[in-house]
Amino acid sequence: MHHHMVWSQKEWLGLLYLCSFLVGLNETMCVFFLSSMFPNVIPDCDPTISPRLYHTCMAPISVSTCIATPGPANFLEEEGNRGLVAAVFGILFSSLCVLVLDSDPLPLISDSxxxxxxxxxxxxxxxxxxxxFYYPLVACATVRHRASYLVGCLLSWCHCVVHIWQKVDCPQSPKIYRYYSVLSYVPIILCLVVLSLWYPALLIRSFTGQEDSPALPCPLPAGWRMESVPSPCEWAGPFLEYHSLGHPLQVALLLLVAVVPTIQIVRVEMTKDVVVLLVQFGLVPSENPSGVPGNMEMELSTVKYYLWSLEGGWLSWVQLASGLPPRRNNLKALYQGAVLDVFYKAHILRPSRQAVxxxxxxxxxxxxxxxxxxLIQQVIFFICSVAFTFLFVIPLQSGTNTYFFKILQNMWPFWLTLVVTVIVQNLAxxxxxxxxxxxxxxxxxxxxxxxxSYLFFPINILVGVLAGLWRMVISALYNAIHFCRLDISLLNRSVxxxxxxxxxxxxxxxxxxSQSHPVMKAFCLLLLQLSRPEGQPGLRPSNVEEGIQLMQTKKVPSSRAKFRQSRARWWLAYTLLNNPSLIACRKTALSDPTANGTRLSPPKP
Amino acid sequence: MHHHMVWSQKEWLGLLYLCSFLVGLNETMCVFFLSSMFPNVIPDCDPTISPRLYHTCMAPISVSTCIATPGPANFLEEEGNRGLVAAVFGILFSSLCVLVLDSDPLPLISDSxxxxxxxxxxxxxxxxxxxxFYYPLVACATVRHRASYLVGCLLSWCHCVVHIWQKVDCPQSPKIYRYYSVLSYVPIILCLVVLSLWYPALLIRSFTGQEDSPALPCPLPAGWRMESVPSPCEWAGPFLEYHSLGHPLQVALLLLVAVVPTIQIVRVEMTKDVVVLLVQFGLVPSENPSGVPGNMEMELSTVKYYLWSLEGGWLSWVQLASGLPPRRNNLKALYQGAVLDVFYKAHILRPSRQAVxxxxxxxxxxxxxxxxxxLIQQVIFFICSVAFTFLFVIPLQSGTNTYFFKILQNMWPFWLTLVVTVIVQNLAxxxxxxxxxxxxxxxxxxxxxxxxSYLFFPINILVGVLAGLWRMVISALYNAIHFCRLDISLLNRSVxxxxxxxxxxxxxxxxxxSQSHPVMKAFCLLLLQLSRPEGQPGLRPSNVEEGIQLMQTKKVPSSRAKFRQSRARWWLAYTLLNNPSLIACRKTALSDPTANGTRLSPPKP
Incomplete structure (x- = not known):
């Protein structure tokens, strides 16, 4: 019986640490691993308002509110309330993230x-x-009535207070990490706070008679908003705004919740046995290379020092990755009919099953x-950070373990040859x-x-190997960095x-x-203004300001229908010339005048 | 003192095996590792003609041949001898591969x-x-003289005989792997055999008076050649032909030399200790999960069975990867002036320093x-093969270790939900x-x-995660498969x-x-034919058949210079209309009639 074959638990622990270090996906593994290895001593805590009570009370209220709001629920077209819609989508996303790791997914049902x-x-x-469950929070804003604003106000306050109360009641939980429960609910609470400020504002404005105006309190700084979303785009608005600011921050928070505590735990729990293992693998410099556990204080401090630097680097990465501004250039180009600027081949811009x-x-x-x-960026960042620390920082700091520098030193004639060859070829x-x-x-x-060319063929092969490695690295990095961008294909243009x-x-x-061309909407507005008696306040042009900008029009004069008709005709011809993608819509409307009322149809010439 | 911390050599061996299994780069590591762990018992063998003697004799001959051939060395433009040039490039590449692992890189110098x-x-x-050293082999073919053909003949025979003799003398070597030396020289010997058949054919043809004809024995099957390289393209020819058939096969051979023997060695040397380790890691099913080494025959046979399947899969992959036909579509499109079909932006097709x-x-x-x-494809193939074997083949064969199937089974409600959601959205x-x-x-x-849309948002996130994983896999696979293709950029079209x-x-x-437009060359041929007295045999049109095809011309009539001139003018206009990329060249030639004699200039109208 080979007794050294049966590994001890400590050795397994060390090996798992090592694997997770090298593969870079250690966070999630460690979080579960550590939660089972080092059980928290926090007792179970029952909040005053249990989640079950909360959901049992609120779910019927939500259902009754849904039934009580028979008005239009076209919240995705709501212009002024895009921030509100984004907050609700943020709540949904955060709930999904919490749900994945949760032990009681549906608090409405009894635990047993x-x-x-x-x-x-x-x-x-x-x-x-x-x-x-959260639908009333968004539906109340679309009814455009004081009562619905009031209901929304009460609901959002209620949700917000209950969530905050629960977390103040029980800040620590035995689940995964001490503060995991609190930190995972931070995005939800932030979104609820936004909602509970937004609804009162809506209510106050409804009393001051400005309910039609979209100039509502905007939670984003004005400059930033104007830059990335220069003018309102009804459908794309909520999504873009939500994605640009809302959830990258939430994801970053979530990753922060997962990673930084883990690194802290690893640093605190780092024992000498693990350090001995790292020394045996040659990853940590030591004067005691056989790895016999003895005076390992120095090596232990090296490992802890490394983990400190990793933690700092991770926090800075979260700062960098939060900004992902969306692009509207493609949409604008398509409005102007420049299909081939956006797509590689010509497309028909019509709704289809797949498109819907x-x-x-x-x-x-x-x-x-x-x-x-x-996640991918974080893994790459982690691997690069580990490689940089072990290849540069630790060797330079301790003066040992300088394999990499030695390899570079031994290979300098090789590098010199390649450089000289390339220079000679350029000069020749x-x-x-x-x-x-x-x-x-x-x-x-x-x-x-x-x-x-013939004589340099073998050396050019070696140069080509370096170029190939660079090709590999740059294409992988490009794809990783642009993975979030749906408007860029990661494949070649032919496929x-x-x-x-x-x-x-x-x-x-x-x-x-096809559905939200700003010029089409501007026409509809003008048509409504023309058919309305003089003096009565119509829809504000801010609603369609983008279309009017595209048309470069002035205020419509209020005299002589003949003149207005001829002018409208001229505008139509001019606009269709500049926006060829509208022609398809126009023919549709012409051949079917009994179209659906909700559809926006261009005026007949 | 924790004695179980000091790992035995066997455990290290097992760990190294495991790492190499999982990472997929085991071949190269194992080859070195095994050569140090299991030293071959083959004694050193000195061939009758030592490499040093061979190089000492041949190097002066090569140098003197170089000096004795003052003729044009434009071997890259040699049409009929492209196979010959490809063979010499193949020798160079194989020499480079041998050189990388060789212990005495320059046999000319003494070992000490x-x-x-x-x-x-x-x-x-x-x-x-x-x-x-190998330059005379290619230079002798370009002089177009019987004496040079004879010298080439003798040189190639000499090289070929010496190489074969050396390997027959000492088929086994103590280096890396028993037959490594022989197998690594197989591509060089094959190329030399081609050369020693080609030169005699050239010599015989020079006596029968057909030396200008390119209809030389072609080592490729005619049908294949016509399909992938439909018509001769002077410069690109040798490279394309060489790359399409020559060196993928050589690389495959080299990989074969590196991989298959390694797997065989691993299979033969697979001991019970390693199997115990694999069982402990849960990679191999066992009825004895504690991993105590005892009756492990069954597990040992499972591992060997797996290695057999791996070997077979690898051999079949080599078959598949050998065919990489080159593309000439881009070159043809550029000949016709369709720059934007090939490049994303307009380019000026002129020589520049960087271009040269x-x-x-x-x-x-x-x-x-x-x-x-x-190499990348092989690593991916290896990882996929390992995953397939461990996740499907071994569980299905032995009925144990069915983690993956259990996960799939437990998750079926989740998959069903996603599928139902997608179907419902499509139907709606x-x-x-x-x-x-x-x-x-x-x-x-x-x-x-x-x-x-709002209600399905959380489920669509989960569908999106699957789509994102697919995006990752497909872009990585696409880049890996198309890594060899230089005519495809792995980055987005904007960068x-x-x-x-x-x-x-x-x-x-x-x-x-800019330098080898077939129409330009066809014009030059016609010009030479016109300026030559009637009846004398000029250059064969096969030399420029591509250009003539593009012009769709008939045989030039041999009467009336006036008619010929007007016809040539009409052709010029017609051709320039169809090949706008030629216009630049034409102006160049017009403004500088005293151009370099070797440059191909279009005729003046």
């Missing part, structure tokens, strides 16, 4: 029935329950891609193989060119639609362009 | 002086020595990229949200559309020139198009 085998069924049900499905799932896709992209090309005329350049000395993200984005654009 | 510290300097010198340097290093880059690409989009007219489709039921491979390819194309 959930702890049976059917837990995953409750999780699936919860995926539909939470959107319905992609439009419906676009927000979810965007969210998921941002999450995955941040410039002075020997190119005949320089004032206006053009021409090849010359062909025989020498062939011979030099770009095989990229599922880009595919969804293209179809999303089709619906956006 | 090489075994000093300056070994790497000799390797660098050898990078330039080998091209010069890229042209010179293109062959080396292409070779290096093919090698790296095959088709029947509810789209108003179907015979000619067009229009959005309808907007309110329901918004509510459904595609940051890809070093594609950058080199674009500049290479510039030189090719």
């Amino acid at each position: 029935s959930q702890h049976n085998r059917g837990k995953e069924y409750w999780k699936i049900l919860a995926l539909l329950y939470y959107p319905a 499905v992609c439009w419906m799932s676009f927000a979810g896709f965007q969210t998921a891609f941002v999450c995955l992209g941040l 090309a410039h002075y020997q193989f190119l005949e320089q005329h004032p206006l053009w350049k021409e090849l010359t000395n062909r025989r020498a060119l062939y011979i030099v 770009e639609t095989f990229d599922p993200g880009y595919h969804a984005y293209c179809h999303y654009l089709k619906i956006e362009v | 002086s090489q075994h000093n510290r300056g070994k790497e300097y000799w390797k660098i010198l050898a990078l330039l020595y080998y091209p010069a 340097v890229c042209w010179m290093s293109f062959a080396g880059f292409q070779t290096a990229f093919v090698c790296l690409g095959l 989009a088709h029947y509810q949200f789209l108003e179907q007219h015979p000619l067009w489709k229009e959005l309808t039921n907007r309110r329901a559309l918004y509510i459904v 595609e020139t940051f890809d070093p491979g594609y950058h080199a390819y674009c500049h290479y194309l510039k030189i090719e198009v």
Whole structure:
């Protein structure tokens, strides 16, 4: 019996640490691993308002509010309340994140029935329950009535107070990490705070008679908002705004919750046995290379020092990754009919089944891609940080373990050869193989060119190997950095639609362009203004300001219908010339005058 | 003192095995590792003709042949001898591969002086020595003289016989792997065999008076050659032919040499200790999960069975990866002036310093990229094969270790939910949200559309996570498969020139198009034919058949210079209309009639 084959638990622990260090995905593994290895001594805590009581009370209220608001629920077209819609989507996303790791997914149901085998069924049900649960928060804003604003006000306050109360009551929980529960609810509470400030503002404005105006309190700094979302775009607005600021921050917070405490725990719990293992693997410099555990204080401090630097680097990365401004250039180009600037081939900008499905799932896709992209970036950042620390920082700090520097030192004739070859080829090309005329350049000395090409063939292969490695690195980095961007295909242009993200984005654009062209909306506004008696206040032009900008129009004069008609005709011709993508819509409206009332139809000439 | 901390050598061996299994890069590591762990018992063998004697005799002969051939060395433009040039490039590449692992890089120098510290300097010198050493083999074919053919004949026979003799003398060597030395020289010997058949054929044809004809024995099957290289392209020819068949096979052979013997060695040397380790890691199913080494015959046979399947899979992959046909579409499009079909932005197709340097290093880059690409593909293939074996084959075969199937089984409600959601969204989009007219489709039921989008938001995030994983996998696979292809940029079209491979390819194309337009060459031929007295045999049209095809011309009639001139003018106009990229060249030639004699200039109208 080889007794050294049966590994002790400590050795397993050390190996797991090592693997997670090298692979870079240690955070999630360690979090679970440590929670089982070092159980927290925090007792269970029951908040005054239990989640079950909260959901049992609020769910019927939500359902009754849903039934009581029969008005239009076109909240995705709500201009002034985009921040409100974004906050609700943020709540949904944060609820999903909490749900994934939660032990009782549906607080409405008693714990005993959930702890049976059917837990995953409750999780699936919860995926539909939470959107319905928070639906009144968004529906109340679309009815445009004082009573609904009041209901929204009360509901958001209620949600907000209950959540804060629960977390103040029980700040620590035995789940995963001491403060995990509090930190995971921070995004939800922040979104609820936004809502509970927004609804009172809406209510106050409804009393001061400005309910039609979209000039509502905006939670974003004005300059930033004008820069990234220069003018209101009704459908894309909530999504873009939400994605640009809302959830990258939430994802970053979530990652912060997962990573930084883990690193802290690893640093605190780092024992000598693990250090001995790292020394044995040659990863940590030591004067005691056999790895016999003895005086390892110095090595222990080195490892802790490294973990400190990692923690700092991670925090700075979170700061950097938070800014992902969305792009509206493609939408603008399509409004002007420049299909080939956006797509590689010509597309018909019409709704289709696939386009509608992609439009419906676009927000979810965007969210998921941002999450995955941040995760990938974080893994790459982690690997690079580990490599940098072990190859540069620790060798330079301690003066040992300088394998990498030694390799570089031994290979310098090789690097020098490559550099000299490239320089010689450039000089020869410039002075020997190119005949320089004032206006053009021409090849010359062909025989020498062939011979030099032949002689440098083996060295050029080695240069090519370096270029190939660079190609690998740069394409991987490019794809990782642009993973969040749905408007960029990660595949070559000939097969770009095989990229599922880009595919969804293209179809999303089709619906956006065909349904919300600003010029079309500007026409509708003008038509409504013309058919209205003089003096009565119509819709504010701020609603359609983008379309009016595109038309470069002045205020419509209030005299002579004949003149107005001829002017409208001229405008139509001019606009169709500048916005060819509208022609399709126009013919549609002409051949079917009994179209759906909700559809925006252009005026007949 | 924790005695279980000091790992035994066997445990280290097992861990190294495991790492190499999981990472997929085991081959190269294992080859070195095993060569040090299991030293071969083959004694040193001195061939009758030692490498040193061979190089000492042949190097002066090569140098004297170089000096004795003052003729044009434009071997890269040699049409009929492209196979010959490709064979010499193949020899160079194989020599480089042998050189990398060789202990005495420069056989010309005595071993004692090489075994000093300056070994790497000799390797660098050898990078330039080998091209010069084999230069006469390619130069002799370009002089177009019987004596040079004879010299080439003798030289190639001499090289070939010496190499075969050396390997027959000493088939086994103590270096790395028993037959490594023989297998690594197989590509060189094959190329030398081609050369020693080609030169006699050239010599015989020079006696039968057909030396100008390019109809030389072609080592490729005619059908294949016509398909991938439909018509001769002078400069690109040798490279393309060489890359398409020559070196992918050589690289595959080299990888075969590195991988298959390793797997065989691993299979033979697989001991019970390693199996115990694999069982402990849960990778191999066992009825004895504690991993105490006892009756492990069954597990040992499982591991060997797995290694058998791996070996078979690897061999079949080599078969698949050998075919990488090159593309000439881009070159043809540029000949016809369709710059924007090839490049994203307009380019000026003129030689420049950068273009000349890229042209010179293109062959080396292409070779290096093919090698790296095959390596990457092999690593991916290895990882997929390991995953497939451990997740599907072994569980299905032994009925144990079915974690993966259990996970799939436990998650089926989750998968079902996602599938049902996608189907429901598609059905709703088709029947509810789209108003179907015979000619067009229009959005309808907007309110329901918004509510459904909102309710499905969390589930769509989960669908988006799967789509994101697919995006990751497909972009990585696409980049890995197309890594060898220099004509495809791995980056997005807006930044595609940051890809070093594609950058080199674009500049290479510039030189090719500006210097070897087939129509330009056809004009030159016609001009030479016109200025020659009647009846004398001129250059064969096969030399320029591509240009004549482009012009769709008939045989030139031999009467009336006036008629010929007017016809030539009409042709010129017609051709310039169809090949706008030629116009630049024409102006150049017009404004500088005293151009370099070797340059191909179009005729003046």
